[in-house]
Amino acid sequence: MKDVYIKNKQGLTEEEFLKQYDYSIYQRPSFTVDMLIFTVINEEKENYRKLPEKSLKILLVKRGDHPYIGKWALPGGFVDVNESLDEAALRVLRAETNINDIYMEQLYTWGEVNRDPRTRVISSSYMALIDSNSLSIKAGCHEEDAAWFNVRYNLLQEKKEAVEKGFAYEQIIEIKLWNESEELSAKIRVTENLDGKVDREIIESVGIAFDHGKFIEYAINRLRNKIEYTSLAFNLMPELFTLTELQQVYEVIQGKELLAAAFRRKVSNMVIETNQFTKDAGHRPSKLFRYNSGWKRRI
Incomplete structure (x- = not known):
């Protein structure tokens, strides 16, 4: 239980201190x-x-x-x-x-x-x-x-520089954003020093506030x-989906193609196979799956 009668160096209890506290002492961002x-x-x-x-x-x-x-x-x-x-x-x-x-x-x-x-x-x-x-x-x-x-997301440049007791790393990343009417971009320098501290600096920005x-x-x-x-990707999936559709989501987020066999092994515990198939015209029927809500990441 908090002792409300403890006094600070000025002889004030907490209640007395808060009553006379001047909030203007510090600037407030x-x-x-x-x-x-x-x-x-x-x-x-x-x-x-x-x-x-x-x-x-x-x-x-x-x-x-x-x-x-x-x-x-x-x-x-x-x-x-x-x-x-x-x-x-x-x-x-x-x-x-x-x-x-x-x-x-x-x-x-x-x-x-x-x-x-x-x-x-x-x-x-x-x-x-x-x-x-x-x-x-x-x-x-x-x-x-x-x-x-x-x-x-484009990696334009990457280098490792020898410094005392190890190496420092630097990347130049380009972010491109576009739709039917606008094109925006930014270039960011990302540096990591020996103690793991990462700094980001914008070196160019076009159209981004x-x-x-x-x-x-x-x-x-x-x-x-x-x-x-995590199961983050499943936020984007309907209740039933094909493994190919799920793989496409992973690929577009990670920015690279994935091997189908390796991907299916990776997500095997995260999905449950159903007895239903797709009915899209022009495609061979594909097995439908649903998210396994009981899935837990293995540590």
Whole structure:
């Protein structure tokens, strides 16, 4: 039980201390939340006999005011004094994009001093991988537009440099975003030193507001790692699916082709085979599977 009568060096109890506490002693930075909402969408089929290609997309909003007016940004906004970060993230996402009540994972906190030209702003980023088919995207009153952008993650350069007691690593990553009307890009320098500290620096940004290109690069990196050891990919799948469809989702997120036999061994404990088959015209019937909700990652 807390002893309310313990006094500090000035002879004050906790109650007395809080009554006279001056909140203006410290400067108070602003705090924002920014959301990285990813989905995987089937592109239109040119040949009905072939499975549709899948593409990784991210949701962005077009800013309607300064700073970065007319540039594209992650959905985001300032946290109110009387709400939690999670509450703020859901409120802002709903207000700016019309997306409501989805699960988002807190990803990373960005605190560089000069990252926002308005004032000192610290941002907590959130990430979600969702099925966008049931969503109706609509820009909020303070944004000009909200739209899905295709995402491509390119490793442009990688080098290892000898330093005292070991090596330092550097990568140059290019993020390309596009849809029917816009093309955006960013180049990020990622460095890792001997003690494992990783720094990210934007060296070029075209059409992307603030330092959000850096957020996107980090989120894709995390997404690729998480899909390896979690059931994250199944957020995108219907109740019944083929293993080929599931493999396509893994491939588009990881940015590489996978061997079918090895992939099927990898997910064998995560899926349950059904007695049902596909009925798509132009394709041989394929066995349908469902997610094994009792699956647990083996440690």
